[in-house]
Amino acid sequence: MGKQRTAIVTGGASGIGRAVAEALALYGYAVVVADVDADQGQGVANAIGGQFVCADLSNRQQCRQVVDSTLAQFGSVDVLVNNAGFQHISPIESFPEEIWERMLSVMLTAPFLLIRYVWPYLKTQGWGRIINVSSIHGQVASPFKAGYISAKHGLIGLTRAAALEGGPYGITVNAICPAYVRTPLVENQIHAQAEARGISPEAVVEDVMLEPAAIKRLIEPQEIGSLVVYLCSDAAASITGAALNLDLGWTAR
Numbered sequence: 001m002g003k004q005r006t007a008i009v010t011g012g013a014s015g016i017g018r019a020v021a022e023a024l025a026l027y028g029y030a031v032v033v034a035d036v037d038a039d040q041g042q043g044v045a046n047a048i049g050g051q052f053v054c055a056d057l058s059n060r061q062q063c064r065q066v067v068d069s070t071l072a073q074f075g076s077v078d079v080l081v082n083n084a085g086f087q088h089i090s091p092i093e094s095f096p097e098e099i100w101e102r103m104l105s106v107m108l109t110a111p112f113l114l115i116r117y118v119w120p121y122l123k124t125q126g127w128g129r130i131i132n133v134s135s136i137h138g139q140v141a142s143p144f145k146a147g148y149i150s151a152k153h154g155l156i157g158l159t160r161a162a163a164l165e166g167g168p169y170g171i172t173v174n175a176i177c178p179a180y181v182r183t184p185l186v187e188n189q190i191h192a193q194a195e196a197r198g199i200s201p202e203a204v205v206e207d208v209m210l211e212p213a214a215i216k217r218l219i220e221p222q223e224i225g226s227l228v229v230y231l232c233s234d235a236a237a238s239i240t241g242a243a244l245n246l247d248l249g250w251t252a253r
């Protein structure tokens with residue numbers, strides 16, 4: 001790599017985003033961690049020698065601010081990893097309407113806005129990598145996750161549309177679709193799922209989370225970090241518009 005490249009990682013304060021930020025920093029990127037969690041976000045940025053921008057991505061102005069501060073600090077942006085997200089478990093009939101709206105806002109509208117704001121810079125420099133962290137629930141559904149599944153399916157559509165427009169400008173756009181990854185999001189979900197289904201937390205892991213998988217284990221966040229680094233490399237220059245499953249064989253049947 002010649003000039004140091006700059007990467008924005010949303011939701012970089014925790015879990016997958018943190019592992020992605022660490023992997024990109026190790027690979028030589030200047031990393032901007034954008035997150036609503038100021039304490040943890042600043043901590044990650046300090047640990048990797050990156051920058052932290054505090055932003056609630058459900059807010060359009062704050063999405064804009066993430067890109068503006070990156071440009072002010074580093075003068076360019078090369079990679080955008082749309083990763084921030086959260087889960088809510090509830091049957092449709094009682095699914096809180098404001099949570100539905102927030103889910104679509106953080107996990108679908110914010111990626112669109114951030115792509116829109118970085119696009120002119122990627123286009124001008126003739127190189128860019130956009131990686132959207134969708135989910136295996138962007139490919140298939142499970143009960144009690146209507147908001148999450150709708151946002152993650154939509155994010156794959158956005159990925160494909162942007163890939164077609166980015167092709168002529170050296171911009172690749174891909175989605176990553178993991179099954180269950182060992183992060184706080186999943187730890188919290190085990191209890192919520194146990195309540196929604198009326199089963200024990202152990203049964204949630206064995207019979208729900210790992211039941212469809214050929215490989216019976218949780219994915220480690222570093223596995224996603226490695227895939228992001230690969231997608232940013234020249235070796236992955238032909239991969240665009242893809243929705244790459246890290247699903248332990250979930251969708252093989």
Ligand SMILES: NC(=O)c1ccc[n+]([C@@H]2O[C@H](COP(=O)([O-])OP(=O)(O)OC[C@H]3O[C@@H](n4cnc5c(N)ncnc54)[C@H](O)[C@@H]3O)[C@@H](O)[C@H]2O)c1
Nearest residue numbers: 011013014015016036056057083084085135180181183185
């Ligand atoms: N853990 C899994 O099993 C799994 C599987 C597939 C996809 N994913 C996706 O991976 C992404 C990261 O998940 P994780 O498991 O690392 O979760 P996590 O809870 O550990 O981290 C999510 C991060 O997003 C941030 N965030 C949430 N709302 C935000 C907002 N409004 N503005 C800014 N930041 C916000 C949180 O503060 C947190 O730091 C999510 O999009 C999630 O849907 C996770």
